[in-house]
Amino acid sequence: MNGLMMDTPLTIQMILERARTFFPKKEIVTKLANGVHRYTYKDFYHRVAKLITVLDQLGVKNSDRVATFAWNNYRHLELYFAIPCSGAVLHTLNIRLAPDQLAYIINHAEDQVIFFDAMFAPLMKQLKPHLKSVKQFVVMDGGAIEDDDFKALSYEELIEAAAEGSFPELKEDMAAGLCYTSGTTGNPKGVLYSHRSLFLHSMAMTMKDNTGLCEEDRILPIVPMFHANAWGMPYTSAMIGATLVLPNQFMQPIDILKLLIEEKVTVTAGVPTIWIGVIQLLEKEQFDLSNLRVVLIGGSAVPASIIDYFDRKYSIAVLQAWGMTETSPLGSIGRLKSYMQSLSKQEQLAIKTKQGIAVPCIEIRAIGDNGQVIEWDGKSLGELQVRGPWVASGYFNTDERAEAFRDGWFSTGDIVTIDAEGYISIADRAKDLIKSGGEWISSVDLELALLGHPKIREASVIAVAHEKWVERPLACIVLKDQFKGQVSSEEIIDFLRDRFASWWLPDAVVFIDEIPKTSVGKFDKKQLRNQYKEFKLPEK
C-alpha cells in the first residue's frame, strides 16, 4: 500500500520558482574586468524564462544535450537553470581540456548547441570542423560572430528578442545535467544527473551539519561551474536565496581575496591548491577576512596546515568535504561530533584532516584486497564504495567501467581507512598508492605532512620503479620563492623522519618549479609519474 502524499516532482523548476517567489530582491554578483555585474533573482528569473523561448527557437528538444563553455558568471548561471527547466540536459564542458578531448566529449554527448564565453571563440572555431552534432553556437557576451567559417548567435540579442516562455511539466527522474570526468582511465566518461539527484543534493548542502548554507550567506564558488556543478552551490544558493558571488575568469589569489572582501563573502569553496596560493599572499599582506565564516575544501585531501592556518589566524572554519563528479559531488564532510569538542586542539585537527562521515542519504563501505568489507578500525585499507540517490548508477552511453557499479555500489577508486567513528581517511587514489615490498605506502599522507613544512609550497609524492622493492616513493617539491636553492634533500627527509616508519621515507627528493595541475586544478600525478618514469633512485 502506498502512502497518500502528493506526487510532487523534485525538480530544478521548483528551485527556480522558489528563488523568484521568496527571494526576488536577493542578488547575484559577477566579477567583470571593470567592477562587477549585479542583478537580482527577480531579474535573473525573467531572463531564464526568456531563455526557455530561445532554446525552443534554437530547436532544442526534450533531453537534448546543450553545452556550456564558460567561467563562473551570471549568464552561465542562467543556462544552469534554463536548460534543465526546459527539459533539456545541461552539459558543462571543462574549458581547460585539450581540443581533442573536447571534441571527443562533445561528439560523445551529441551536444546540439554550445553556449560559450566570447574569449573562447578562437577555440570554438578550431573545434568546429571536428564536431558532428552541434547545430548552433551562441556567444554569451558580445555580438554575433559572422565569419565565413564560423558563425555564432548573440546570447543578448536572442534574449532581447524573446518573450518569456512557459515551463514544461517535468518528472524528477529526468536527466538534467551531464558532466564528463577524466579521472578514470580510458576515455572521459559522462555522469548524467537527474532533477531529483540535483534537488536532493541541494537540500543536503543546506543541512546544518553539512555545509549549512543559508539565506544570509554570501557564497563565492571558486570551484568552476564546469566541475561537478560547482559542488552544487548554484542550485543550493537559489533554493535558499543566498547571495551568489561569481568570480568569472578572475581566479588569481589577489582577485579572490579582493572579491571576498568587497562582497563580504561568508562562504567560499575550492580545491586545496587554490588555498595554498591564497595563504601565500595572506602571509605577505594584510587582508580583512572578518566576514568569512566557512572555507569549504574538497577535491583532494586537505593539508592540516591549511585548516590550522585559517583557524588560528582568522578563526575561520575549514570544512573538508569528499566527493567526486560521480557523487554530485557531496559524499562526506569533516565535522567534529559534539562529544569531540572536549578533545585537545591537536586531536581535533587530526580528525578534521580526515574526510569526515557520510552525509545523510549517502552510505559508505570499503572493500579490502580480499574482496571483503573492511573493519572500521582506522587501519585496514580498502577501496571506498558509496551509494545513494545522488550517486551515479553508470556512465552515459558506454559500458566501459561497468564493473565500478556492481551490486548497487559505486567503487570510487579511493583507497581509504574508516575509523570506529565512521570517519573516512583517504590514503590514496588506487592508482597512486605506492607498493613497496608488498606493503602499501600512502602518498597522500606523505604529501600532507610535507605541505606542513614552512618552506614548502607544493609537494607531490609518486611511485618510481625499484628493482628490489618494486616501487619506492619519490618526493617532488616546490619551495617557496624565498627558500629556493636553500633547502637540502636531507632537511626534507629529516622533517618526515619523526612522523613515519623509516621504510615510508622517500628514497629521493627532487626540487622543481611547479607541480603540473589537472584541468580542475589538482596536482596532476599522472603527468608527474610520466616525467619521472625513468628516474634512477639512489642505491641503498
Add this chain to the structure above:
Amino acid sequence: MNGLMMDTPLTIQMILERARTFFPKKEIVTKLANGVHRYTYKDFYHRVAKLITVLDQLGVKNSDRVATFAWNNYRHLELYFAIPCSGAVLHTLNIRLAPDQLAYIINHAEDQVIFFDAMFAPLMKQLKPHLKSVKQFVVMDGGAIEDDDFKALSYEELIEAAAEGSFPELKEDMAAGLCYTSGTTGNPKGVLYSHRSLFLHSMAMTMKDNTGLCEEDRILPIVPMFHANAWGMPYTSAMIGATLVLPNQFMQPIDILKLLIEEKVTVTAGVPTIWIGVIQLLEKEQFDLSNLRVVLIGGSAVPASIIDYFDRKYSIAVLQAWGMTETSPLGSIGRLKSYMQSLSKQEQLAIKTKQGIAVPCIEIRAIGDNGQVIEWDGKSLGELQVRGPWVASGYFNTDERAEAFRDGWFSTGDIVTIDAEGYISIADRAKDLIKSGGEWISSVDLELALLGHPKIREASVIAVAHEKWVERPLACIVLKDQFKGQVSSEEIIDFLRDRFASWWLPDAVVFIDEIPKTSVGKFDKKQLRNQYKEFKLPEK
C-alpha cells in the same frame, strides 16, 4: 531520457541505519517517575531489530496498520522505527480522544495490534468490545495482562525472547505512518504518510534556515508523538544523531522546566498553550535556561508576548512554524530574511508573529472569496492552499472532503494574508472568522492582542449571532490568578481600542476559569461556541 543516478529509496530504514552507523554513542533520554531512562542509539537499534521479529510473530503483514497509544517515551520511539521499517504502518492514536472517537478511528484504520502504555490498560479494556480488527494488545511497560476479559502481551518479554530480524526491502512511496485529525468537520480523517514524505520532511527540518536541527542539539519534543509525528523530531533526531529527550507523561510546566535544565536541552517544541503555562512559572521562580537556543512553536498563532518574553529575558529565539497533520506538518517557518536585520526590534517582532515563508519543497497560494488567487499584499484575505511532497493528496479510505484536494493543491481551511515578502499571516480558521455586516473580523488578531495584556492568562474570541450584524465578537477571558475579580470589561475593551477599528471591538467580555482545550492542547473554540451559542449580546 532519465538521469543515470541510483534509484535509492528514501526510507525510515535509511534513517535508522544512519543512527546506528554514525551515532551509536549518542543518547535517547526518557523521563520516568523516578529519574530518567537513558540508552544509546546503538542499544535502541538492537531493540528495534528485535521488534522486527516480534511484529512478524504477532502476524503483522506488509501494510498492516499497527497502533500505538502512548506518551513520548523510548518504547514509543522504538515502535516509530520498527513498525515502518518492517513494512507495516505506524498508526499513532491520540490518547486524549474520547472512547467512541478512538473506537471509530481504530476500526476505520483496521488496526491489527495496539501497543499501549500500562497506565492506559483500563481504557483499552473498555474499548476492546467495540474494536473489530484488533487481534493483539501489547502492554509496553510492565508485565503481561491475563484478565478473563482482557489479555495483553508484555513488550519487554517479547523483545527478551526475540532474535534480531532482518529488514525487508522497501520502496519509498510505501505507506509508513497514519495519523487521524479531527480538525475538520465530520468524522476524524486519516493522513497516510509515505517513507518518502517522512524522509524528505526530516531533511527539511535540518536545513539551517528551517529549524536547523543538528547533531549537537539536545531536543525535547513536548508536542506529543501522537500528534503529527511530534513534528517529525523523532525521525529528524535519528537522522542527524541528535540527543533526544522525551518527557513521557510529565508535562506540567515544572516538569518541563526541570527536564530542560537537567538535560541541557537546546531545542524544544510545543503548542502556544504549553508556553503560556511555562512563562507563568518563569515569572515566579528563577530557572537557568542558558543551554536553550530555540523554542519551536506551532499549532496555533503565537502571541508576540511569548516571542518577546523569551527574546528579552533569555535571548532565546522563538521560531514560529505553521503546519497541519496533512502537511507532515512543516509548511512554513517564521525566520527573518537577512536584510530584515536592519529593521527595528518592533518591526522584526511584527514579522516574527507571522507564520513565515514556505519551507523548500512546499509551495503556497491563497484563494479569495471570488475563487481567484489573492495578491500578496498583506491585506487580501484568502484560504491558504499548499502543495509539496509531504502534503496529503487525500484522506485514508474515505471520499469525505475530497474537495480539499482539488487541482493538486490542499485547501488548509486557514484564512490568511500573504505579504509581498511571502510571509503568511493566519487571520483565522475558516470556520472561526467572524462575519459582521458583510466584513470579516479576525478572531486570531484580537486574541493575540489580548494575550499581550499583562493581566490576561488565556483569551479566545468567538462569533455570536447578532440580529443586525449577523455575527459579532465575544471575548472569553481567563485572568491570571492574582488579578481575578479585579478587571472590568471596559478595561479589556479599552486595551484593544487603540489597536483595532472600532467595529472590530468585541461587543462583550466574559470572564471564565479556563478555556476548554482540544485533544492536542489548543484552545477549543468549537466547544466555546457551543457554550455561548445562546449568549445575549448587549444592545447597541
